[in-house]
Each structure stands twice: as structure tokens, then as C-alpha cells.
Amino acid sequence: MTSAIEARGLGKRYLRRWALQDCSFRIPAGVVCGLVGPNGAGKSTLLQLAGRISRPTAGSLRLLGAPAEDLSGLARIAYLAQDRPLFPRFTVEETLRLGRELNPAWDQRIAERIVRSGGLDPQACVGLLSEGQRSRVALALAFGKRPDLLLLDEPMASLDPLAAHEIGGLLMAEAAEQGTTVVMSSHQVGDVAAMCDYLVTLADGRVRLAGEIDALLSAHRIVSGVHLADGPPSWLDAHTVVETRTRGRQLTALIRVEGAIPADWQAAEPDLEEILLGCLRSPGVPSLFTATARIETGIGNGTETGIGNGIEAEEDAA
Numbered sequence: 430m431t432s433a434i435e436a437r438g439l440g441k442r443y444l445r446r447w448a449l450q451d452c453s454f455r456i457p458a459g460v461v462c463g464l465v466g467p468n469g470a471g472k473s474t475l476l477q478l479a480g481r482i483s484r485p486t487a488g489s490l491r492l493l494g495a496p497a498e499d500l501s502g503l504a505r506i507a508y509l510a511q512d513r514p515l516f517p518r519f520t521v522e523e524t525l526r527l528g529r530e531l532n533p534a535w536d537q538r539i540a541e542r543i544v545r546s547g548g549l550d551p552q553a554c555v556g557l558l559s560e561g562q563r564s565r566v567a568l569a570l571a572f573g574k575r576p577d578l579l580l581l582d583e584p585m586a587s588l589d590p591l592a593a594h595e596i597g598g599l600l601m602a603e604a605a606e607q608g609t610t611v612v613m614s615s616h617q618v619g620d621v622a623a624m625c626d627y628l629v630t631l632a633d634g635r636v637r638l639a640g641e642i643d644a645l646l647s648a649h650r651i652v653s654g655v656h657l658a659d660g661p662p663s664w665l666d667a668h669t670v671v672e673t674r675t676r677g678r679q680l681t682a683l684i685r686v687e688g689a690i691p692a693d694w695q696a697a698e699p700d701l702e703e704i705l706l707g708c709l710r711s712p713g714v715p716s717l718f719t720a721t722a723r724i725e726t727g728i729g730n731g732t733e734t735g736i737g738n739g740i741e742a743e744e745d746a747a
């Protein structure tokens with residue numbers, strides 16, 4: 430399996446505070462990966478490291494099979510920062526020309542298509558565009574580069590719903606047709622569920638969930654049933670319990686399935702939002718990696734579980 434991103438013990442410290450710490454994971458090539466987590470979780474920091482805007486304080490990072498320090502593959506990676514840095518005095522047309530002259534694999538057709546479908550005047554000055562329009566020009570530059578790895582920090586943040594839908598469609602088409610790996614941070618779980626097939630969740634600078642979204646979903650169940658005794662039922666001990674809720678005699682729990690579920694309990698597959706919220710509300714629950722996301726470092730902290738075949742979760746012996 431080819432990796433687009435491989436992090437081993439990756440860390441980034443700003444002054445005395447670690448923005449990212451001990452991150453070890455893999456993102457396979459060809460996936461559309463959502464990068465999610467609360468504000469300050471380290472999403473932008475991770476994208477900046479992968480975009481080679483900053484250097485790690487600890488650990489190592491490999492991009493498209495080469496160490497991140499190796500700048501020879503620079504043309505294969507496009508990074509779109511959250512503040513959409515563009516030359517404000519350039520026109521839209523001049524900005525695209527700059528992209529064409531700086532990038533050997535430039536695709537003028539796709540860049541123009543993105544600009545044109547937003548109704549932008551090619552002669553308009555970039556500095557006078559609305560935030561959403563500037564985002565569109567920046568996305569045109571990122572797509573026009575025809576990268577193998579496209580890193581997007583909150584690409585939908587300032588786009589109207591129609592534009593977000595169109596750009597989302599383009600992202601998925603690019604990944605499918607060109608084999609481009611896309612890693613995009615987002616606060617919108619709906620966008621991630623609609624566009625992404627892979628997920629990396631960060632909280633407090635650490636990876637909490639990583640892997641194929643389908644496998645992460647099917648590793649979890651929301652179980653509910655009547656429970657009369659004090660404390661949770663003993664059969665739950667066989668599973669990793671993410672969180673529980675009781676209302677009257679009814680107990681509901683989000684679990685990672687690692688054993689049998691009694692027949693008189695209802696079990697349903699949660700949606701992505703339920704898993705994300707459960708995981709973020711329960712920082713003490715071990716991180717979960719699917720087989721393709723997991724990296725053996727030999728320095729595991731013993732608080733991880735893995736999904737071997739995409740269905741069963743098992744305790745990490747590392």
C-alpha cells in the first residue's frame with residue numbers, strides 16, 4: 430500500500446506548548462481524508478507540517494514516500510492555507526498566469542473552470558474580491574497545480590452552500606480521476622461524511638481516530654436496553670465503552686464492539702457525528718486506528734486499539 434502521509438512520533442511545539450504530540454499514523458494514497466477536531470486540536474499545524482510551511486519539533490514525516498525535508502517533490506504537493514494568501518494587487522487572470530508559470534504540471538483548464546463557474550471577472554483585482562471569491566481563486570491555484578497530494582485548510586469555510594457543493598464535487602472527481610490524495614480540515618461533519626472516505630480526528634494535539642470512515646462506523650454500535658440494577662450491565666465489560674447515558678430505566682451506550690451483544694438489547698450503527706462527539710467527549714477512551722492508518726512505532730503509549738479487519742477492535746499489545 431502506498432502512503433500519502435506517514436507520521437511517526439510527530440510533534441510540533443510552539444514555545445512551551447505542544448500543538449501536536451506523539452502522532453503516528455498513515456494516510457494511504459488516493460483517499461479523500463477529512464481532518465477534524467475541536468478548535469486548537471492541531472489540524473492547521475499538521476497541514477502546515479505536511480505543506481512544509483513549518484518543521485516538526487519531534488518525530489518524522491514522510492510525504493508521498495519521501496522524507497518531508499526532501500524538497501524535490503515540492504511540485505507534487507499543493508497546500509491551501511486558511512488565510513488564502515494571494516497577491517491582492519494581481520487580477521484573477523494574472524494570478525492564474527503566475528500559477529501557470531510556476532508549476533510544471535499546470536492545468537489551465539481546471540483553474541479557469543473553477544474561476545468561471547464562480548462568475549469571477551478575470552480582470553478583477555484579487556484584493557477587492559469577497560472572502561468566498563478569494564477562496565475560489567485560491568482553490569483554482571491549488572487544483573490547477575495538479576498535485577498528487579492536495580492539502581486544504583478549511584476549504585469550504587467561506588463558500589456559500591452552492592459553491593461548497595460544487596467544490597466538493599470537484600474534489601471527489603479529482604480524487605477519483607487523477608488519484609489525487611486530498612486531506613482537508615473541516616468543522617462541518619456533514620461535509621466530511623459527504624465527501625471523505627477516510628478520517629483523521631485530532632484532539633489536544635493527538636490522534637483519536639484514524640482510518641476508513643466505513644470501518645470506523647462499523648466498529649461502533651449504539652446499544653440500548655432496559656437496565657434495572659445500579660451501574661452498567663456486566664456484558665459491557667467485554668467492549669470498549671465510549672460513553673453511556675441513562676434515562677429512567679433505559680441505558681444507552683456508544684461502544685466499540687469487541688464481543689457479543691445480548692439479543693434483548695437493541696444495537697444500531699451510529700453516524701459519523703455520533704462517533705466524533707462520543708470520542709471527543711471521552712478523552713480517556715483509547716484512540717482507534719484501522720489497519721491502514723496504523724503505524725507500528727514501538728513507542729506506543731498503550732492507550733490505542735486497532736481494527737484488524739475493519740469490524741473487530743482488539744486491545745493493542747504494544
Ligand code: ADP
Pocket residue numbers: 443444447448466467468469470471472473474475
Ligand atoms: P486547529 O487548526 O485544530 O484549530 P492549530 O493547529 O491552529 O489548531 O493550533 C493548535 C495549537 O497550537 C493551539 O493551541 C494554537 O494556539 C497553537 N498555535 C498554532 N500556531 C501557533 C503559532 N504560530 N505560535 C504559537 N502557538 C500556535
